[in-house]
Amino acid sequence: MTMAETTNFDAPALGERAARVRATVPLVHCITNYVTVNDCANALLACGGSPIMSDEPEDVADITSICGGLVLNIGTLNRRSLEGMAVAGVRATELGHPIVLDPVGAGASRLRTEAAANILDTMAVTVVRGNMSEIKAVAGAASSTRGVDVDPADVVTDENLASSCAFARNLAEKLGCVVAITGVIDVVADAGRSAAIRNGHPIMGKMTGSGCMLSAVSGAYVTANPDDTFMAEVAAIAGEGLAGEVAASRMGELDGNGSFRTYLLDALYNLSAEQLAGGARVEWVA
Amino acid sequence: MTMAETTNFDAPALGERAARVRATVPLVHCITNYVTVNDCANALLACGGSPIMSDEPEDVADITSICGGLVLNIGTLNRRSLEGMAVAGVRATELGHPIVLDPVGAGASRLRTEAAANILDTMAVTVVRGNMSEIKAVAGAASSTRGVDVDPADVVTDENLASSCAFARNLAEKLGCVVAITGVIDVVADAGRSAAIRNGHPIMGKMTGSGCMLSAVSGAYVTANPDDTFMAEVAAIAGEGLAGEVAASRMGELDGNGSFRTYLLDALYNLSAEQLAGGARVEWVA
């Protein structure tokens, strides 16, 4: 493996993406799992957006019509919510709304893998965001990407960063959307560009929902920044990672994942455009 | 518009309503959305009540039979939970239990507007509580109120307070229940009386669930105070608003909506009858 060639990123542009969320207060329709739904709603409010949750097939078309974007999260999916996702996705596609897909647990069950693939095959998904295992499952299962050649490791490291980015760009081209792979190092790619983000803190993996919250926040960012989904997604990821760093720095000796969860929302709530521009650790990866 | 004529309110009576909740620990059956259900349960415990959640049609009649009151919240409604609400509502009506309706998102989708109207048409609802948009949707859709004349603004202000209260009293008379419209200024009305409540803090709109929690808490208050639903509802609203003020006053520089959510529950938990009597900002509106 060769080391990745990296170049500096335009951090002020990330701050502008964040500012646009607070300025426009995007209304985001979420069909999401019941484990972390409260955190997703509060994270959307904290970053400057506004959440609406609805998963009933008879309800979702009306709800998505009054929103600006749609987030589909397949954790705790069921037959009824999958039908709701299908109806909402069709309506959002008609209206040209951005759609964020979080393929929670793709690869862990056949139903989840197929659900993610089906969403990608039938809707105009704007961003797919998951961990490497989920994204690999998506890459292998979506009919548009079956037989994908790249076989990246499950964890993105400095050693495999170049090949992980190439995998992400390749998948982004085939799916026609932005691909975000989050982990210790996060990777964001479209067909022509890829970036690595090094914000975050290990304790984020010790609370449930940091990934789901990021997908919800991504929904607000891409809805508020329709001119550049790639940069919006990088800003969302760097912003939550930076908020995680701030939250971790507040922790005292007796604090654990309970307090961290509270502090993470607090830090998202207080995250300013200047703070993001100054604290984002992002680099282009060729 | 003419300014509203206001007169002072009997604050100690509000404290007595709160005290009766803690003295009687009313058991409240909630069929509520999965976004804020945990906050609703903890808010019920914090104010002195006890929660039971159940939405399965085969389960709800038994559950509601052992409770003292019922709260129906139509956020994230689905066909099964709507059927559960119907069964529970019939049983609660038979038993003479108070029923609180929170028409979350009425006006935002046809299913929600119709669900709220159907509940009002088929059950003996005791209190309907929502924001002005939701209450206007309810007023327009319920068969008993179709063609209501008043067209108040969506936000209650000092300028439209008199007409907003007239609208609420009129709707209360037509529905045969207490109407609570919450916002920067809250309005509570029955057919013959109306009051305005000025407690609360703007950050309550930046966390998800402050409205749902208020409906749950209202369920405890009206169950514990069957002799005067109007005063019980005023006490519930003033109490949560006051708790919001206490919670906001605890916030430090790094705190956001995560900490506020925790502080709000804490303040509800510690709210005493004396504190409510001293801190409620309520006035009669003619």
Place this chain on the structure above:
Amino acid sequence: MTMAETTNFDAPALGERAARVRATVPLVHCITNYVTVNDCANALLACGGSPIMSDEPEDVADITSICGGLVLNIGTLNRRSLEGMAVAGVRATELGHPIVLDPVGAGASRLRTEAAANILDTMAVTVVRGNMSEIKAVAGAASSTRGVDVDPADVVTDENLASSCAFARNLAEKLGCVVAITGVIDVVADAGRSAAIRNGHPIMGKMTGSGCMLSAVSGAYVTANPDDTFMAEVAAIAGEGLAGEVAASRMGELDGNGSFRTYLLDALYNLSAEQLAGGARVEWVA
């Protein structure tokens, strides 16, 4: 009634059970209610395990196959989730995974009582954990235990401790599993042994979910300690009780059940094997 004969317990062995959870990070499949599901997930992470939630009948067999243990909690049960529990339970039984049953509300509705009985009749349940009312309902309803003779009080006290433990041992023998009855004094029994645990704090009853969290944590403990389910369950209960004591000791004047909930997760997160060995208040009861 005669006072129970008690003897000292091997506290260091409890610390070893806790340490094994952190060393092995057991993956636990939970089918649980939507009220406290987020707390269950964070409690599992806090104690050293890892949660997966899935209740869709088409999804659960795959999910449970990649896990090490299964927790079934019948709060907010519905026909679909009951079917999911049945499918997951069959698969977990085939795989030899431990199954923890939390019969939330058994006795409060016919559906819940029958659901708990049906699970006990059709699956190889490893631990059933509930309060005395729930366990009594289970004892009366399960076909294997119908007609059980013991009629213990609903609250375990020093006065009825011996008879409560005899009831628990008797039920454990009939069900072929460990029985855990939690309250002010907790009782754990298998067919041949019983112990009483005196950790905990009254405020645990003023937040929703402390029981559900304990069942989830129990899932991690019994999965990580397949050689001695009894000791694992005692360790789980003493550990959460001790965490509750630590959490209560952190509370300031303005704190209530909101902060307590956060502190409880924090204390579970920081609970060490040494702390458990030193702080557990457990005794054998003959």
